[in-house]
Amino acid sequence: MSDTHARTVAFSRDTMLPPVPPPVRETGAVRWLRENLLGGPLNVALTVLSLVAIWWALSGFLPWAWRGIWDASSLTECRARRDELYGPGVPAACWAIIAERWPQLVFGFYPQSGYWRPPVALAVFLVAVMPVLFPSLPRRMLWLLPPAPFVIYWLLWGGSLWGPATVAAGFALGWGVWLLARRGGAGAGLALAAGVAAAALWWWWIAGPLAGTLARGVPLALQPVLSKDMGGFTLSFVIGLSAIVLSLPLGVLLALARRSEMPIISTVAVVYIEIIRGVPLIVWLFTAQLLLNYFLPRGTNFDLMLRVIIMVTLFAAAYLAEVIRGGLAALPKGQFEAADALGLGYWQSMRLVVLPQALKISIPGIVNTFIGLFKDTTLVAFIGMFDPIGLTGSIRATTAWNGIYWEPYVFIAIVFFVVCYAMSRYSIWLERRLEREHRPAT
């Protein structure tokens, strides 16, 4: 540039600069290594220290796991094989316990002829929730959702198909009556009452005899299984997944109730949330196990597993309510006002405008709660249920496996990790997807 140009104040660009790529030194793996691992003496020292720590941690564990013995029928046999292979006293895992007790760890005391049922139930569950989890699937698949719980119940607990089928028919009837009443011009309250009444009458008078008649005519039945025979990961999954599915809607309702302008409703929600959150889950589980029987009317014998599912659901819902309340609070007031100004009713504006955005904001917290809930199902070991942790105790109590601790715990930890990590990855995927679609408001 000429001298005169540099000294003039006035400047006018005649050509625009095209974009150019950054220098190679500033991109890629080389830059990452230099910046993150080897940037200065302190970083180099920390890198070396970390490598030593990793080596120290894994040098014991990996050979132990790698040398593992897979075929043996008792701990003694395991040790004998180890001495034979590696010499006495060399650390080696005894994975044989997993191989030998696999059916028990997965199914508990489920009858052997029915081992196909829990996996099929899980498959039904996964297929039914697919269209909810992945919005790109055809919306028609949502029709799989309503019948799924009844099919899953039938697969797991067995008995006549007509029991769950007539119960489901009651729901369908109630919904049909509600729809007809709405079409016929009835008010929302009246239509709801009519629907509930129709379903109740159906269940009370018709469902039982009808199920009996149908069962005699077309006996479609599976061998009945009692809740107490379910154990292992089957138990964890039944409790965990039921509570996850049931606690989300309850949590949403509680969060909305807590923000309600009606003081009674919001007070009830606050009291509920604070009491449930303030008491450890294990106490609630003991309550479910022992105390509920005192409160319930004489003669009602509530299945323990059902009681536990209800308790875990109520517990998780309180946490979810707080997470979702955070999402609701993060929404600009203008969103509520715009929905109001367009004439949308309360439930419409919640469903169409507020919740889609609030739930999106809350995804990390919601999934966090779900992961915690799923891991907390192991607490049922303390009320005498045979989840995987409970089973390790009873397996150890046999003479064959007396004294084995690490191997079953490592295995259980890996299974829980895989499930929880999958949930975590899903939540990250969902967040990214929604981020791409829904740009933030400006």
Add this chain to the structure above:
Amino acid sequence: MTDAALADPAPRPALGEVAVQITGMNKWYGQFHVLRDINLTVMRGERIVICGPSGSGKSTLIRCINRLEEHQSGRIVVDGTELTSNLKNIDKVRSEVGMVFQHFNLFPHLTVLENCTLAPIWVRKVPKREAEETAMHFLRKVRIPEQANKYPGQLSGGQQQRVAIARSLCMRPKIMLFDEPTSALDPEMIKEVLDTMIELAQEGMTMLCVTHEMGFARQVADRVIFMDQGQIVEQNEPEAFFNNPQSERTKLFLSQILGH
């Protein structure tokens, strides 16, 4: 449905019908007396600009007209329906009155088209196809039909505000409220929004606009209302209001906003 049939939200009605009637209305925030003895009658097809210093209660006043704010005494009758705590009446008024906000308040999780069809489908129970036709008509009218399938966050401020206007028009409102529609916009985008509003005014829409755009007021307003400290201080036709203001407070305000 043809475009001609869609052309105007409502044919310009005969003057003389009352659209909004406010009598002796007061509102408090706690102890703070934010609106004091407001009396205002707006006729069908009238275009009213409300101005005044910030905190004078002008936004609160128009937000009372669709009950985004509650008033504590006096009466507000909108299109023959009195606003009380009766939820049915509130919903009725809200579906007849469109509102455009300073910060647009578009729904960021819905596309432009879905923003426009949401209320017609769920409140008016219009079939989806028909709602989309109406929406495209109004999007053409505010000159952004090509953005229909984008999300609000992908649009400029001026475009977003025009979508917000189209979204309100899709409900075929009888009255439109504008709450400082250009205050959050970059200067180069103000004109496109004002042009849309002017067009709407020329078609005979009943409009109440809170705005500081005095050029707009001169061009389209039938009446300019000046508010201060929660009261209507002065109102007049724009010519007289700007050229011959009566109260000292109005003169001061006008000298401040027109002086620079």
